[in-house]
Amino acid sequence: MRLLALLAALSLVAAACGDDGDGAAETTTAPAATEALEGETGESEEEMTMDHLGDGSLGVVQVEPGGAVQIRSLEAITGDVAFLGLPNQRATMLAVEHFGSIHGFDVEVGVGLDDLCSSDGGQAAAQIVVADEDVLGVIGTSCSGAAVAAAPLITDAGMVLISGSNTSPALTSDLAGNVGENRNIGYYRTAHNDRAQGEAVSTFVLEYLGLTKAATIHDGDPYTQGLAQAFQDFFERDGGTVTAASALNKEDTDMVPVLTEIAASAPQLLFFPIFQPAGDFVADQAPGIPGLESTVLMGADGLLNLDYLALPQTAGMYLSGPDTRFGENVNQSTGKTADEFLTAYEQLYGEVPAAPFWAHAYDATTLLLEAIAAASHVDADGNLRVDRQGIRNYLDSVQGYSGLIGTINCDEFGDCGASRITVVQNLGGEENAAASMQNVVYAYAR
Numbered sequence: 001m002r003l004l005a006l007l008a009a010l011s012l013v014a015a016a017c018g019d020d021g022d023g024a025a026e027t028t029t030a031p032a033a034t035e036a037l038e039g040e041t042g043e044s045e046e047e048m049t050m051d052h053l054g055d056g057s058l059g060v061v062q063v064e065p066g067g068a069v070q071i072r073s074l075e076a077i078t079g080d081v082a083f084l085g086l087p088n089q090r091a092t093m094l095a096v097e098h099f100g101s102i103h104g105f106d107v108e109v110g111v112g113l114d115d116l117c118s119s120d121g122g123q124a125a126a127q128i129v130v131a132d133e134d135v136l137g138v139i140g141t142s143c144s145g146a147a148v149a150a151a152p153l154i155t156d157a158g159m160v161l162i163s164g165s166n167t168s169p170a171l172t173s174d175l176a177g178n179v180g181e182n183r184n185i186g187y188y189r190t191a192h193n194d195r196a197q198g199e200a201v202s203t204f205v206l207e208y209l210g211l212t213k214a215a216t217i218h219d220g221d222p223y224t225q226g227l228a229q230a231f232q233d234f235f236e237r238d239g240g241t242v243t244a245a246s247a248l249n250k251e252d253t254d255m256v257p258v259l260t261e262i263a264a265s266a267p268q269l270l271f272f273p274i275f276q277p278a279g280d281f282v283a284d285q286a287p288g289i290p291g292l293e294s295t296v297l298m299g300a301d302g303l304l305n306l307d308y309l310a311l312p313q314t315a316g317m318y319l320s321g322p323d324t325r326f327g328e329n330v331n332q333s334t335g336k337t338a339d340e341f342l343t344a345y346e347q348l349y350g351e352v353p354a355a356p357f358w359a360h361a362y363d364a365t366t367l368l369l370e371a372i373a374a375a376s377h378v379d380a381d382g383n384l385r386v387d388r389q390g391i392r393n394y395l396d397s398v399q400g401y402s403g404l405i406g407t408i409n410c411d412e413f414g415d416c417g418a419s420r421i422t423v424v425q426n427l428g429g430e431e432n433a434a435a436s437m438q439n440v441v442y443a444y445a446r
Contacts, residue, residue, distance in 0.1 A: 052376055052390060053374050053375045054389040055389055055390075058158040058392075060385050060386065060388070061388065062383050062384070062385050062386075063134075063386070065381075065382040067105070068108040069102050069105050069106070069372060069386070070108055070110065070132065070136060071108070071135065071136055071139065071365075071372075072109060072113060072135055072138045073089045073110075073113065073139050074125050074150065075139075075140050075361075076141070077114045078114055080275065080276045081117040081143060083306070084143075084165060084354075084355045084357065085142040087345075087354060087355055088165060088360075090345065090348075090353075090358070091164070091353075091361040091362040092109060092139045092361055093109060094341065094348070094362065095362045096365060098334035098336055099333055099369045102373045102376065104378070113128060113140075117142060117145065117146060118145060119146065119148060120149070122141055122145070122149040125150065127153060129159070130156075135159055136386055137159055137160040137391060138159060138161045139163070139164065141163055142165050143221070144166045144168035144170070145221045147161070147163060147168075147171055148168075148222055151171070151184040154186070155187055160188065160368065162188045162189065162190070162365075162368055163187075163189040163364065164189070164357050164364045165360060166189050166223075167192055167193060167197065167227070168180075168194060168223045169193055170182040170222050171183060171187060171222075171414070172193060172414045173413035175195040175446075182222070183413060185392075187414050188367075188414040188416055189364070189415065189417060190361075190364045190403070190408065190417040192322055192419050192421065194223070194226050194230050196421060197230065198227055198231040198232075198233065199230070199234040199446070200442075201234075201298070201320050201423070202238060204318075204423050204444070206235070208423075209269065213243050213265075213269070214243065214267050214268065214270070215244040216231060216244070216271045217246050217247065217248060217258065220250075221275075223273075223302065224275070227273040228273055243262075246262055249278075250275065250278055252278060254281075255281045259285060260289055267292075267295055268296065269297075269298060270282075270292070270295050270298065272298070273299060273300035273302055274299070276308060279302070279308065280308070280311060283314050283317065287313075297317045297318070298319065300319060300320045301320065301321035303319055304319045304320075304321040304424070304437070305355045306434060309433040312429075315426055315428025316428060317426045318423050318424070319425075319426065320422070320423045321356050322356050322405075322417075322420065323445075325422070325440070326338035329404050332403070336404070337404070338404045341359070345358070352434060356437065359404035360417060362404055363401075363403035363408060367401065367403075367408070367416070370401075371390075371391040371392075372386055372391060374393075374394040375390025375393070375394060396412075397410070398416060418445075420444070420445045421443070421444045423441055423442040423444075424436060424439045424440055425441050427439055
């Protein structure tokens with residue numbers, strides 16, 4: 001007690017000596033023991049120790065009462081690849097509706113942005129996104145090439161980007177522990193990694209079809225080139241021979257030169273994991289090239305859509321892509337099954353999804369919303385405060401999440417989707433296009 005009294009006396013002397021020059025004593029009042037100190041993020045120490053993820057290192061977004069949580073959709077919604085982006089965007093909208101509010105705050109997606117399935121489109125749209133500092137995360141892009149340009153901008157702004165249909169290994173890893181050249185921290189995907197798809201196609205060709213000589217075509221896009229290379233790596237590893245590995249331009253319509261060059265190598269199968277309209281011309285012109293008359297034609301998920309399957313020249317073709325046999329899988333955040341989603345989709349849009357990644361986009365959206373919920377809390381003034389780093393913390397730790405696509409586990413590189421691939425054979429004809437999407441002849445699981 002005497003020591004405390006002495007300290008108190010000394011503090012009074014110190015205060016008296018704190019003269020500002022005119023004889024007035026300058027005093028400061030220490031905060032009470034229950035008074036919270038403000039941190040660099042604007043959160044109090046009390047708030048920062050509440051039950052939510054994040055340490056404020058990427059900043060905190062505040063949503064005032066009456067405001068809404070802001071996320072965005074960035075997909076290919078116009079042009080030749082709109083068949084892929086529109087179902088993804090619509091799936092995001094339905095997921096937001098089914099999920100509901102976050103701690104009492106509505107969620108707004110805003111106007112859908114278009115990645116144009118290109119690097120330029122991805123970059124331009126990402127610049128629009130990052131100009132709005134209230135945006136917390138983005139669902140997209142549709143195409144890997146767009147993600148290569150968009151992901152650095154979005155993730156550098158502290159936001160997250162979660163894709164339902166990017167599959168290029170360059171965006172995550174080679175599934176063998178080596179980081180992809182275009183990997184950005186803050187990027188995630190629920191789509192499969194094309195190292196898995198490449199292995200699936202290789203095994204299908206060697207074991208199911210019994211063919212040992214194949215040629216490939218890509219168009220220079222990270223998706224098409226990455227998948228063609230993955231197929232070649234596994235095909236050659238397991239005893240096959242890639243007779244030619246060729247490239248074309250997306251804008252090409254005359255495929256005779258590249259097909260003639262390929263024919264000289266006498267492949268038994270031609271694998272062209274490209275997009276429309278180039279894929280239309282390859283399928284149309286290949287049978288007319290001497291040496292390719294009986295060559296088996298095979299595409300991948302870039303061509304796996306109702307419009308392509310309806311083309312007469314694609315009858316009998318094989319196409320690989322994600323396994324969409326979702327059965328009774330339930331998204332744990334919304335309680336919806338794939339069938340319930342499809343019913344809602346058809347009622348709202350008057351058609352079935354034209355491409356196979358709609359469930360992946362739905363799950364990507366609910367994962368983002370769960371991450372925002374886990375990284376946020378309502379403060380004493382009724383504001384919702386969302387920690388950007390907390391969103392990443394949640395996504396980095398996702399294990400055993402039940403989605404429409406099945407069980408979702410995120411690895412250290414951002415791969416969260418299941419490596420389940422199927423190969424379908426096109427029955428031929430517009431009337432059979434939808435049935436062809438489900439005409440599975442081969443299944444693979446990594």
